[in-house]
Amino acid sequence: MVTNRYKYAIEMYRDDGTNLGQVPVEMDPQPALEWTWLTGLRRNKLELSDGTGSSAVLPVWHREVGEPYIEGFRVTILSDEDDGITEDFSTLYFKREADQARLNLIASKRLRKDETVRYVTLAFLNDAHAMPAARPQFKTREAPPDIRIVESDFGSFVNRSQLEGEVTTEDIPIVIPRRILDETRELALASRDKETGGVLIGHLHRDRTVPEVFVEVTAQIKAAHAVADAARLTFTPDTWSAVQAAVDLRGEGETWVAWWHSHVPVGVSCKDCPEEKRAVCPLVNGFFSQDDRQLHRTVFFKAFASALTLSLKDEGDGSEITHKLYGWRHGVIEPRGFYVLNNGLSTSGGERHAERQP
Amino acid sequence: MSNTLLDLVVSDTSRQRVKSIEEVSPDYTAAELVQGLLQELGLATHDHSGRSYSYHAFNRREARHLGANERIGDACETGDWLVLQPEVNAAQGLE
Ligand SMILES: [Zn+2]
Numbered sequence: 001m002v003t004n005r006y007k008y009a010i011e012m013y014r015d016d017g018t019n020l021g022q023v024p025v026e027m028d029p030q031p032a033l034e035w036t037w038l039t040g041l042r043r044n045k046l047e048l049s050d051g052t053g054s055s056a057v058l059p060v061w062h063r064e065v066g067e068p069y070i071e072g073f074r075v076t077i078l079s080d081e082d083d084g085i086t087e088d089f090s091t092l093y094f095k096r097e098a099d100q101a102r103l104n105l106i107a108s109k110r111l112r113k114d115e116t117v118r119y120v121t122l123a124f125l126n127d128a129h130a131m132p133a134a135r136p137q138f139k140t141r142e143a144p145p146d147i148r149i150v151e152s153d154f155g156s157f158v159n160r161s162q163l164e165g166e167v168t169t170e171d172i173p174i175v176i177p178r179r180i181l182d183e184t185r186e187l188a189l190a191s192r193d194k195e196t197g198g199v200l201i202g203h204l205h206r207d208r209t210v211p212e213v214f215v216e217v218t219a220q221i222k223a224a225h226a227v228a229d230a231a232r233l234t235f236t237p238d239t240w241s242a243v244q245a246a247v248d249l250r251g252e253g254e255t256w257v258a259w260w261h262s263h264v265p266v267g268v269s270c271k272d273c274p275e276e277k278r279a280v281c282p283l284v285n286g287f288f289s290q291d292d293r294q295l296h297r298t299v300f301f302k303a304f305a306s307a308l309t310l311s312l313k314d315e316g317d318g319s320e321i322t323h324k325l326y327g328w329r330h331g332v333i334e335p336r337g338f339y340v341l342n343n344g345l346s347t348s349g350g351e352r353h354a355e356r357q358p
Numbered sequence: 359m360s361n362t363l364l365d366l367v368v369s370d371t372s373r374q375r376v377k378s379i380e381e382v383s384p385d386y387t388a389a390e391l392v393q394g395l396l397q398e399l400g401l402a403t404h405d406h407s408g409r410s411y412s413y414h415a416f417n418r419r420e421a422r423h424l425g426a427n428e429r430i431g432d433a434c435e436t437g438d439w440l441v442l443q444p445e446v447n448a449a450q451g452l453e
Binding site for chain 2: 002028030033051052136137138139140141142143144145146147195197231232233234235236237238240241244245255256261289290291292293294295297298299300301302
């Protein structure tokens with residue numbers, strides 16, 4: 001059971017110190033729970049079977065001004081075998097909610113577009129015993145996830161890879177074979193005028209000697225039954241069933257580790273945009289929209305899951321594509337680096353043995 | 359058709375979060391059960407603009423999606439695994 005007895009709010013201030021008021025925020029604890037779980041797994045403190053079931057979320061009060069102001073919050077996950085794991089999260093966790101609150105202030109004309117704001121975060125004991133909505137009654141028990149972990153030598157993967165972008169020590173290492181990047185690129189080019197995408201499957205590896213857990217992408221499954229146009233790609237329940245059917249058919253014990261999708265050339269809308277502006281434009285150089293974030297939160301909520309975007313450019317013969325990887329860091333989705341595994345090399349070299357959770 | 363309580367396994371679409379649910383009334387509709395399970399599984403219920411996601415329950419044994427109004431006692435047997443699958447968009451446009 002997840003114990004989270006506090007409700008959270010944001011207080012906004014103008015630069016000159018004027019208080020712009022408080023707004024309640026709907027705190028979604030899942031990304032923080034998943035991040036804490038992964039940290040426990042990476043440090044040999046948790047096992048796959050521990051899950052996030054026995055956990056608590058508590059505010060960390062502000063050192064100077066104290067309650068109800070917070071510096072962040074603390075998540076603890078208990079383990080069957082060990083003391084479990086504790087992770088602290090800063091108020092940056094609420095940055096998107098603060099950004100939205102700022103936009104709402106602008107929309108209601110209480111703030112000018114060019115004004116900057118500061119925000120502080122507060123927590124209050126949620127003692128309003130809300131009447132539980134009429135819900136189906138049943139007993140629930142957490143069960144092991146359908147994921148296996150392969151004991152491997154991390155070094156043997158790194159030695160055969162090139163680092164692309166920056167991987168911080170906090171980021172779980174992700175290894176993507178170059179052939180899979182090429183495959184997604186070709187699919188994106190082939191459907192040039194429409195967004196396309198799919199799911200990346202692979203293995204979770206663990207090297208207890210480091211200790212480290214890392215992700216190896218092994219295949220790309222193009223989204224079937226998806227509905228696509230130039231600005232939107234809809235993954236339907238049939239898409240997800242087809243992906244899982246493909247995973248089951250392969251019989252390699254792979255799990256969903258990422259998803260990918262393309263962004264079509266922005267074309268007409270950028271025609272009048274000057275060259276120098278285009279060079280730094282996020283629409284041209286890769287971005288992760290609010291819908292993309294929400295899809296990631298909805299389906300790819302495990303902290304090891306990532307998202308690959310491919311952005312097609314208008315220039316030249318149209319074959320220019322940039323890709324970017326996004327992943328969870330402290331419960332927030334951020335751009336990140338990854339390892340590109342060279343083509344033509346077997347990935348089995350580094351495996352010691354596979355272990356499936358009971 | 360079952361009139362006794364059912365024990366089921368439920369999971370998110372990636373099967374990375376799994377729960378056993380016990381003593382489920384056979385008289386719930388699939389839609390009622392799905393609604394009750396979203397919070398249980400910690401799944402997102404609405405998109406960033408507040409629109410509710412539509413989730414469908416996929417019965418692995420029969421490899422089919424349950425109709426929203428199907429009675430659980432008619433559509434499931436004890437031991438069945440239901441996968442909750444949303445319809446979600448990846449869309450262009452910056453915030
Ligand atoms: Zn997108």
